[in-house]
Amino acid sequence: MTTVSKIEFKKAIEQGIPKELPPKKQPSPGANRAPKRKDILTPEEKKLALRNALRYFPKSWHEELAKEFLDELNTYGRIYMYRFKPDYDLYARPIGDYPARCRKAAAIMLMIQNNLDPAVAQHPEELITYGGNGAVFQNWAQYLLTMQYLSKMTNKQTLHMYSGHPMGLFPSSKRSPRVIVTNGMMVPNYSQPDDLERFNALGVTQYGQMTAGSYMYIGPQGIVHGTTITLMNAFRKILDKGDTAQGKIFLTSGLGGMSGAQPKAGNITGCITVCAEVNLNAAQKRYDQGWADLLITELGTLVDRVREARQNQETVSIAFHGNVVDVWERFYDEDIFVHVGSDQTSLHNPWSGGYYPQGLSFEEANDLISSDPDTFRKQVQESLRKQTELINKHAEKGTYFFDYGNAFLLEASRAGADIMAENGIDFRYPSYVQDILGPMCFDYGFGPFRWVCTSGDPKDLDTSDAIAAEVLKKIQKEAPAETELQNQDNVHWIESAKENRLVVGSQARILYADAEGRIKIASAFNKAIADGEISAPIVLGRDHHDVSGTDSPYRETSNIYDGSRFTADMAIHNVIGDSFRGATWVSIHNGGGVGWGEVINGGFGMVLDGSELAEKQLRAMLFYDVNNGISRRSWARNEEALFAIKREMQRSPGLEVTLPEIVEDELLEDL
């Protein structure tokens, strides 16, 4: 921790880009650094990248900075402007610590700083929160300017963010969103992977992932509830009735930003989790944070420890430092049966450090990415073919393998792996959305609702947990049989959330809930803030990975079967619809989760301050935010969504949704 007083912190924020050129800085030693990005620009384009970077600074600094930025571009493939990284620590401070003329802007600053907190972010020096390339900003100048704008914004202005660049404050109204965020929005023909490399290197676009560039990341907790729901139900698929996951094996990979949630979810499910991770820093971090019980670095030791855990029917999570392909291979050779398997390497980003091929050390792979990208690409594809072959062999013995939305099936198929089903159209293995989350959660409107207590006080989080549990239990009493299991799992989740020690960074909570649950919980929070039971505003949000908001044909919308899963109308309607119904900020991104060009995803943030206006806004916006997705899913003839939207129409005046007439299959076959 550096010692910067609160006053110095406020001054630094209000100053934006410093008046004096700060001394040259090296990235913090020991930081988990982003891999060198592809050197893709021509010499002429490099000049353009420098011109673009230098426009943030006074002319008198250009000569000195031009050389330094060129050096950064050549060394790292991007211009991060390390020199301008602030001297104060970045983390979610209590809301009152932020200099601001409007409380909502202060809440947004808190959320931004949380996304850049080294305890939370994957590559904090490069402003990357998770997923290898999920950026909050492209460079430190954008960060400084954005914080400065937020510090002077009134509640009648809106800040417009273009892929990390703050275009500026524009007059608006009290009821308008305070910030509008777009990330990576391209003219459709320019969404090939190399387009991202080129335009990102030029400094004109960025990959916002889902909750990185939308300031809504809450550490691996953000995904752990969804991962637990998925894992519990994956085991339910293969276990006999009455049997439990105790002592059964779940093999997977990745201990990064999101994937780090897997061992915790495994422990909550009660199984033996083996999670392979090639980056020792990442494995150590999750182990130190208590998200994995053991850290093992040698394959033989792993085999022995797993056998012991099987014998003792343990619940234990093991972080293994090594390549996941080696583990699949060794477990096959040693005849260790894997009950459930998955993968959470960052295959949405396969060519620049998202996936590390078998046979290369972490360091060797990182070198090859920039020194010989073609060879690296070939090795990734070879490794994917090998991994698939091994998974197929395990599956023949009965392993249930599922894709957890990291584009594993897609990239393995592109690598020519034996991964297609007999019909040559589908994959051999299901995506977790097709088999589990889609029909069980999204189609009914259940999704990863979340909140952050801006006081930073754990007591407020406890109060909010208790309020949410009380609301859910009331809903549970009247819930229809169709959603009994979901309600039961959610009540159990919130009641044990504290003891599962999920908080990393801001005082945040995730909870799967449907529209009714989200609205009632939010309304109860707003009242508790007004009554002083909760000491400061609460920020509401959700993962973009939800019922609505995200159009992603191989993930969130993979269980849409009317052909519309390749369209992105729903995500756009969400952000526009949410923005005029009361969202404090909205965001729309190209490329989160499964890769650039493969998905459009949108989300919101909403600050509850205990006011009457907040009450009106939360009702209008949360209702639309969820039901937009259910309507689209019901129009696609998804049975569960049809059930949910008909029920909603019965109880909600003013809601009138177009329903599909279902044509008889026989009629079409006879044609």
Ligand SMILES: NC(=O)c1ccc[n+]([C@@H]2O[C@H](COP(=O)([O-])OP(=O)(O)OC[C@H]3O[C@@H](n4cnc5c(N)ncnc54)[C@H](O)[C@@H]3O)[C@@H](O)[C@H]2O)c1
């Ligand atoms: N469906 C969902 O809800 C969901 C949730 C979380 C993540 N995801 C997806 O999962 C992927 C991972 O997300 P993340 O945020 O954890 O990314 P991340 O980049 O932070 O972590 C991935 C980790 O995998 C490791 N890795 C890569 N290749 C490996 C290999 N062969 N063997 C062992 N380890 C290897 C990397 O070192 C890295 O630490 C992304 O594609 C993301 O979009 C999906």
